[in-house]
Amino acid sequence: MEHGSVEDVKQHLRKCIMVFVGLLVLTVVTVAVSYVDIGTSGNIVLALIIASAKASLVGAYFMHLISEKKLIYSLLVLAALFFIFLIGLPLFHDADPIEVS
Amino acid sequence: MQIPYTVETRPDTGLHNSKLGIWLFLASEVMLFGALFSSYILLRINSPDWPAGHEVLNVPIAAFNTVVLISSSITVLLAWGAVKFNEFKKFRLYLGLTILLAFVFMIAKAYEYNAKFSHGLYPSTDNFLGIYFTLTGLHGLHVVGGLVVMIYFWGPGSGMFHSEPKHFADRIEVAGIYWHFVDLVWIFLFPVLYLL
Numbered sequence: 001m002e003h004g005s006v007e008d009v010k011q012h013l014r015k016c017i018m019v020f021v022g023l024l025v026l027t028v029v030t031v032a033v034s035y036v037d038i039g040t041s042g043n044i045v046l047a048l049i050i051a052s053a054k055a056s057l058v059g060a061y062f063m064h065l066i067s068e069k070k071l072i073y074s075l076l077v078l079a080a081l082f083f084i085f086l087i088g089l090p091l092f093h094d095a096d097p098i099e100v101s
Numbered sequence: 102m103q104i105p106y107t108v109e110t111r112p113d114t115g116l117h118n119s120k121l122g123i124w125l126f127l128a129s130e131v132m133l134f135g136a137l138f139s140s141y142i143l144l145r146i147n148s149p150d151w152p153a154g155h156e157v158l159n160v161p162i163a164a165f166n167t168v169v170l171i172s173s174s175i176t177v178l179l180a181w182g183a184v185k186f187n188e189f190k191k192f193r194l195y196l197g198l199t200i201l202l203a204f205v206f207m208i209a210k211a212y213e214y215n216a217k218f219s220h221g222l223y224p225s226t227d228n229f230l231g232i233y234f235t236l237t238g239l240h241g242l243h244v245v246g247g248l249v250v251m252i253y254f255w256g257p258g259s260g261m262f263h264s265e266p267k268h269f270a271d272r273i274e275v276a277g278i279y280w281h282f283v284d285l286v287w288i289f290l291f292p293v294l295y296l297l
Contacts, residue, residue: 009185013178020175027167031160034296047292054288062174062281064274069115072124079128086135090143 012061019061026054108268123275127282130243134286137236141293144228152229154295157222159213163295166209167287173202174284177251177277184270189262196255196273199280203248210241233294240290243283250276 180195224234
């Protein structure tokens with residue numbers, strides 16, 4: 001995108017403005033669904049799904065990841081794997097807790 | 102000696118230095134925030150009485166701040182577009198709006214913190230407030246970092262707009278990518294801390 005033509009940039013910005021509107025709508029949805037009681041787990045899962053959808057839109061269009069180079073994708077896959085491991089670490093704690101007598 | 106690949110892209114990767122550099126930096130940022138989100142999960146699943154965020158925190162202000170950050174993301178993109186279209190006045194306008202929105206975010210955050218402190222709620226009060234202040238404080242520091250960079254590009258650094266427009270467009274794009282990451286982190290912080 002960095003060396004795209006003026007017309008390419010204009011087209012990209014038009015898409016970004018649509019994404020911006022979508023993000024505002026999803027923000028309203030995030031707040032609205034938090035008031036719907038579908039159980040703690042249900043609310044957490046739903047909120048994270050909406051947040052992930054918003055984050056994907058920001059990454060794909062605002063950060064230009066939709067048309068990025070292969071090396072950047074490889075870098076992000078590596079970061080994502082370590083991130084998943086980090087987020088999963090508390091599960092190890094649950095699987096093998098230290099019993100206090 | 103000229104540093105290679107500051108504007109032109111490397112033939113093997115198709116990237117210039119600043120683009121690769123910012124993504125390497127953001128990969129490390131993913132780990133930084135990832136460690137804190139992991140700590141949040143550990144604290145939450147092991148706490149017998151974790152409070153609902155909306156009972157302790159101010160949801161309308163946080164929702165307002167979400168809109169402010171998303172808006173600042175689009176204005177920084179428009180500033181980058183203005184550089185591409187060689188429109189200096191529009192560039193100053195859109196980047197100026199981004200800076201203004203970042204200040205609005207920080208003022209709302211300061212109001213929120215002040216309200217907590219005036220009610221005797223500190224990071225040391227309990228685990229929820231501890232992780233709330235740590236995560237939002239670190240995020241706030243990133244907003245301040247972005248502000249410093251954008252103020253530089255709006256003011257003293259803007260001379261490059263006329264002397265090296267391609268290089269300047271790349272700099273604004275890279276600063277924008279960082280700014281969108283700050284927005285992206287907030288997109289997760291808002292529901293995790295305030296709504297759940």
